[in-house]
Amino acid sequence: MLMPHPEVLRRLLAEYEAAAVAEPAGAAGEPGPRTRDLAYTLCVSTGTRDVRRALEAARSQLADALEPAAPVPGGTQAGVGD
DSSP states (O other): OOOOOHHHHHHHHHHHHHHHHHSOOOTTSOOOHHHHHHHHHHHHHHTOSSHHHHHHHHHHHHHHHHSOOOOOTTOOOTTTTO
């Protein structure tokens, strides 16, 4: 699965959360159009079909992006010995 760049995901998450708070809900309580668009984009970006799972996946991917990559046993580092 393709993974969005962490900065793109971080921006989408922030925009979704801001829109969910600021955008007025419809008469039946459904989210507004911007919130729906961002929810769809988050779902596509995370490979999910439910916005709650998309939010969980986005947060998990962002947390993983903050952790340093583990060295590959027997591997070489880019630029070392070049």
